[in-house]
Amino acid sequence: MADALTQLGFASWLSVLIASIIKVTLILVGGSVGMxxxxxxxxxxxxxxxDRRGPNRVGPQGLLQPISEAIKTMTKEDATPRDADKIVHFLAPVVMLGATVLSFAVIPWGRMFPVDLNAAVLFVIATGGLHSIGMMMAGWGSNNKFALLGGMRGVAQLISYEIPQVMAIIPVVLMTGSMSLQKIVEAQNDFAGLGWYVFSPVGLLGFALFFTASLAEGERTPFDIPEADSEIIAGYMTEYSGMKFAVFYLSNYMSNLAVCFITATLYLGGGNGPGVDALGGIAGGLLSLIYFxxxxxxxxxxxxxxxxxxxxxxxDQLMSFAWKFLLPLVLVNILSASFWVALLRWDQQWPKLTEWFGAPSTADATNWGRLAIAIVLTLLINAGAVALIMRLTNRNVQKHLYTTDEELALGLS
Amino acid sequence: MTLSHLATEDVFVVERNDADFRGGQGMTKGLGIVFRKFRKALFGKPNSDRADTEGQFNVQYPEERLAIPEAYRNMPILLYDDATGHELCTSCFQCERICPPQVIHITQAKDPATGKPVPAAAKFVLEYDTCMSCGYCAEVCPFDAIKMDHDFELSTANHPELDVDYNRLLRPVSYYETIAPTMWSEVKEQAMKKLQNNIKRRPGDIGRDHGQKIKGGAPVAAAATPAAGAAPAAGAAKPRGPVAAIGKNMSEDKTAKLLAIRAANAAKRGGGAADAAPVAQAAPVVETVADAPAAASAAPTGPVAAIGQNMSEDKRAKLEAIRAAKRAQRGE
Structure with a gap:
């Protein structure tokens, strides 16, 4: 866009500035409208x-309901507790929203990329990590026991689930050979736009693990412990009202949107789909946006x-799910991703195999054979690991269901 | 978790087979059930009669309404007789006494000539905002004068409006008959009998002088309530709460204005004679509201049973003469 503006006769610094402002506006508007x-x-x-109907009165099918809600929250009183740390209390929602909006900088809309960072995946994870700061600020700044409990829970949960989340992306990065989201999308464009990673055993497991961990990152049920209404009212949001509460809400839903966008980009081929390449140009871009x-x-x-x-x-279930279930599976998935990459690109790793099977990336029989071998091998590894870990978890749960009288007498448990 | 304090027969142990591999079957099953719910609610047929356990259960309230059961009770109303216009209430204070939140306030009517109490209420105020709809007043009333209404759309921005006075409490018996036919038929006979007895003890207009005028003498409730009463008599559309509530939901000056316009129209049609008495003025008002079926009753002998309106002037004069004679007989 900046180049086009320079051609129109703007100074180069001015065209960069204008292009950036337009992009930022589009991202912010797109994100909020999406939310x-x-x-x-x-x-x-x-x-x-x-078995209900939901909001269906304001506008066609209730589509204007969010607007009325927005007006409602904006006109509400914005109360700050007397003993709150005013600055921290004020800044917490800003930090939360800022972290979310930052991640939208690299998220592609179909095949349109606002910014193509070469470490976009890392950037997304890093900005996601900022959420815990905002949460802790809200919990601490409110000077409320429920808010503090919620903030602590939130931080503990986010830190635990960041690990499986990040490690679930590693297979994708391994298979693509790049951290750029654009390259990741391009790498999934085989088979007439249907070569999505989710169709490979590695990608399928990675998708499931990443999505589950992202649910926890976005504090969605069943991982909404930081906001558990029945225990700690609204968690770190307890002392927020009016516009500040709305900003928290906005940030939550925008991060959920971001999680959906990133999962779609990493595992479901982003804007790829049948017909996108054939159309090309602006029509293809629109089709890719629709697919996305x-x-x-x-x-x-x-x-x-x-x-x-x-x-x-x-x-405790939350923590054991992260550390005893997700983490081992993620590690196994990295292993099978390494096998996958090694088998499909073995000329780079082991030249001797090229002598036997021929060069990769050629659509001949031996290459299909290699693909088949890779699929079978990774499927065996992943399915075996899932079965094993599920069984172990099962037995573990079984063991801790009851405490026997003997154990009590021995002072165990 | 310790179970040692429980008797053995109290412990329910769910056997879960260790060797059985449950690969998230429970989770997938649950998701499947919820998705089926979603599908049936979105694409299935409406289920508002609760015939099925799945599907849309919602009744889209302002457009669709559930039938209200006969014994449903919301707020108390007072009844008056369609034919004579006499109110059924005798101000026996039973309801005021039993009312748990004490929101009923009655002033007994007195004979202006003798100062003796008359079996009728001069004032009757009911605080709808504090009423708890227990229905004790309707239970206890020996004259079946106070009954529970079905109209529940009473929300208002004007709080003082919820102190409802006699004029706005009155509904014709025929209105109650439409909302609770069997309940009324059970008590109808004795109620009307008691009313006839009471009418004999009510001198003058006492006992039927409410429900037709509020502030400024504008015949408000008379305009509204006979409309509700006249319709079933004509076999026309069912009268509903909202019809009877014309004077209730409008602000008072607005109502007064409306009635002034109606009275003016009526005067234009009926000529100067209509202005002769406020009673006569009320009759054309009824006519305009009650519309076609009641319009036939514009003649003084018509079936419209507003208070004192079905009497011709000479009949009324005759009645007054008889009463004056009686008073003279009593030596006043």
Missing amino acids: MFLTWYERRSISYMQ LLKSFALFFVMVLIRATVPRLRV
Whole structure:
């Protein structure tokens, strides 16, 4: 965009500035409108899951409901507790929203990339990590026991789930050979736009693990312990009202949107789909945007479905799920991703194999054979690991269901 | 968790087979159930009669309404007889006494000539804002004068409006008959019998002088309530709460204005004779509100049963003469 403006006769610094402002505006507007749509979408779909109808009065099918809610929150009183740390209390929602909006800088909209960082994946994870700071600020600054408990829980949860989340991305980075989201999307464009990573055993497991960990990162049910209403009111948001509460809400839903977008980009091929390459140009870009939004909102529907189905976990269940279930599986997935990469690109790793099987990236019989071998091998590894760890978890749960009298007598437990 | 304090038969142990591999089957099953719910609610047929356990249960309230059961009770109302316009209330104070939140306030009517109490209420105020809809007043009333209404859309921005006075409490018996036919038929006979007895003890207009005028003498409730009463008599559309509530939901000056316009219209049509008495003025008002079926009753002998309106002037004069004679007989 900056180049086009320079050609129009603007000075180069000015054209960069104008292009950046336009991009920032588009991202902010797109993010907020997406968030507004998301709240409506979630409320409508969860209503139907609960045999209700949801907001359907304001505007066509209730689509304008988020706008009325926005006006409502903006006109509400903005109360700050007397003993709160005023500055921290004020800054917490800003930090939360800032962290979310930053991650939108690299998120692609279909095939349109606001910024193509070469370490975009890292950037997304890093900005996601900023959430815990905002949460802790809100919890501490409110000077409220429930807020502090919520903030502590939130930070503990975010730190625990960042590890499986980051490590679930490593297979994708390994398979692509790059951390750039644009390269990751391009790498999934084989098979007429359907070569998504989710169709490989490594990608499937990675998708499931990443999505689950992201649910916890976005504090979605069943991982909404920081906001557990029945225990600690609204967690770190307890002392917030009016516009500040709305900013928290905005940041939460925007980060959920970001999670859906990133999952769609990493595992579901981003804007790739049949027909995008054939159309090309602006039409192809629009089609890719439609594909991308469809994938993202389908993912969000799964989030809502999980919210409507699964009850909230306990804190210890949450932690053991992260460390005893997700983490081992993620490690195994990295292992099988390494096998996958080694098998599909073995000329780079082991030239001797090229002599036997021929060079990779050629669509001949031996290459299909290699693909088949890679699929079978990684499938065996992953399925075996899932079965083993599920069984171990099962037995572990079984063991701790009861404390026997002998154990009590021995002073165990 | 320790179970040692429990008797053995109290412990329910759920056997879970260790060897059984449950690869997230419970989770997938649960998600499947929720998704089926979603599908049925979104694409299935409406289920507002609760015939099925799945689907849309919602009743879209302002457009769709559930039928209200006959014994439903919201706020108390007072009844008056369609034919004579006499109120059923005798101010026996039973309801005022039993009312748990003490929101009923009655002033007994007195014979202006003798100063003796008359079986009728001069004032009747009910605080709707504090009423708890227990229905004790309707239970206890020996004259079946106070009944529980079905109209529940009473929200207002004007709080003082919720201190409802006699004029706005009165509904015709025929209105109550439409909302609770069997309940009324059970008590109808004795109620009307008691009313006839009471009418004999009510001198003059006492006992039927409410429900037709509020501030400024504008015949408000008379305009509204006979409309509700006249319709079933004509076999026309069912009268509903909102119809009877014309004077209730409007601000008072607005109502007064409306009635002034109606009175003016009526005067134009009926000529100067309509202005002769406020009673006569009320009759055309009824006519305009009650519309076609009641319009036939514009003649003084028509079936419209507003208070004193079905009497012709000479009949009324005759009645007054008889009463004056009686008073003279009693030596006043």
